[in-house]
Amino acid sequence: MLRVAVIGGGPSGSCAAEVLAKAGIKTWLFERKLDNAKPCGGAIPLCMVSEFDLPDSIIDRKVRNMRMISPSNREVDISLDEVYGKTEDEYIGMCRREVMDAFMRDRAADLGTTLVNGLVTKIDTGSNRQGPYKLSYSDYSSGESKGEAKTLEVDLIIGADGANSRVAKAMDAGDYNVAIAFQERIKLPEKEMGYYQNLAEMYVGTDVSPDFYGWVFPKYDHVAVGTGTMQKNQSLIKDLQEGVRERAKKRLVNGEVIKVEAHPIPEHPRPRRVVGRMALVGDAAGYVTKSSGEGIYFAAKSGRMCAEEIVIASQNGAKIPTEGDLKQYIKKWDKKYGATYKVLEILQTIFYSNDGAREAFVEMCDDLDVQRLTFDSYLYKTVVAMKPLQQLKLTFMTLGSVLRGRALAPKTYKPVPSAVREEEEVNKMLAISTIKGGIKVGSKKSNS
Numbered sequence: 219m220l221r222v223a224v225i226g227g228g229p230s231g232s233c234a235a236e237v238l239a240k241a242g243i244k245t246w247l248f249e250r251k252l253d254n255a256k257p258c259g260g261a262i263p264l265c266m267v268s269e270f271d272l273p274d275s276i277i278d279r280k281v282r283n284m285r286m287i288s289p290s291n292r293e294v295d296i297s298l299d300e301v302y303g304k305t306e307d308e309y310i311g312m313c314r315r316e317v318m319d320a321f322m323r324d325r326a327a328d329l330g331t332t333l334v335n336g337l338v339t340k341i342d343t344g345s346n347r348q349g350p351y352k353l354s355y356s357d358y359s360s361g362e363s364k365g366e367a368k369t370l371e372v373d374l375i376i377g378a379d380g381a382n383s384r385v386a387k388a389m390d391a392g393d394y395n396v397a398i399a400f401q402e403r404i405k406l407p408e409k410e411m412g413y414y415q416n417l418a419e420m421y422v423g424t425d426v427s428p429d430f431y432g433w434v435f436p437k438y439d440h441v442a443v444g445t446g447t448m449q450k451n452q453s454l455i456k457d458l459q460e461g462v463r464e465r466a467k468k469r470l471v472n473g474e475v476i477k478v479e480a481h482p483i484p485e486h487p488r489p490r491r492v493v494g495r496m497a498l499v500g501d502a503a504g505y506v507t508k509s510s511g512e513g514i515y516f517a518a519k520s521g522r523m524c525a526e527e528i529v530i531a532s533q534n535g536a537k538i539p540t541e542g543d544l545k546q547y548i549k550k551w552d553k554k555y556g557a558t559y560k561v562l563e564i565l566q567t568i569f570y571s572n573d574g575a576r577e578a579f580v581e582m583c584d585d586l587d588v589q590r591l592t593f594d595s596y597l598y599k600t601v602v603a604m605k606p607l608q609q610l611k612l613t614f615m616t617l618g619s620v621l622r623g624r625a626l627a628p629k630t631y632k633p634v635p636s637a638v639r640e641e642e643e644v645n646k647m648l649a650i651s652t653i654k655g656g657i658k659v660g661s662k663k664s665n666s
Contacts, residue, residue, distance in 0.1 A: 221372040222244065222245050224247045230520055231499070238529065244332075249334070252335055255315055256315045257479030260313045261312055273321070278314060279437065279438075282416055288577050289425070291465070301586065310597070312418070335358045339354050343388050349495045351496070353372065353375075374544075389490070393488070398449055402477070403477040405473060419466065421465050428447060432459075491548050493541070520551060527544065
């Protein structure tokens, strides 16, 4: 019987383990921190709820209103009531990762996966990387702080262990550029929390991110306030976070910071995602989109697609798949989603290049055709053909964005003294994230 180790217990690893266990394949799922709360906006598209059979209990908020705020603080309100009508069928699900991830892991375990509360410390791939593979890991299930040293031999490995993937290193998958996500969880008074009951905010501007956006997303009893930027701008991250808080200060001023989080996020797929009988999925493979920064759905989908290919090629675990079999998963993934990633990369290049382009981008979001096109693709992962007049209008709006952007001289981003002093602290947080698979910096209380 085929033996598979899935390393990493987030959405990608859990979905892979679930498919394998259903097929009767002997599966181990490794996760160091079973209460891990990845710093993540936590927004999931509607199609993920039905496709992955997610219950309402893991969804904190069903958001039907989005507010886009431009660099000049122009606000554009987007209502799903306007886009789809007052059906209440469409919404953006807001989740806490520790709740959603735990549900998916537990479901995989209920189906027969052996869930290991452990950290894989070494992967012996052999001389040709074709397996079998010997895993050395620390087992923390007994509650010991150091963990018990153990080993396990498997025929195949799925690396679902994030941007700092140990599996990727073992298979020499190559590096990729990363972005840095920084987020604070802020508990608000009842009145302000009521304001965010059904509303999420997105801020754009050089003050909140030179290449991405800032967000205020509502959760169960707090809001997630964060920003992201490429690693080259890491020294700016604390000041960019202050920029988001400054722009949203009217609602955040009486808030209380209850958690601070940071984590690296991949910016494009790795050069190699399958080597021998080892495959990468989710963040480990680099499946986070540009422009929107979406990664949860694609992580879960990649884990499922990879595992499905293993089930087919192994004849439900009766034989060991080859490297060529595993590469069929990559072929199908790139065919299905390759164009999506490329288009979003182009859009980020156009609309996040400078504040003039960002102003035009927010203006575009005030158009109902743009809103419907955007939410059809996000909520349902479908691309609906536009009418000729819609195509012409969108083309002119995009060209206007480009021209307005070029009219403004690009700014030079230089770390301010406070950013330089705090870069070491961010590096420390990211190092902890690398080791533990997550980040938890105490329980920090202060006025926002």
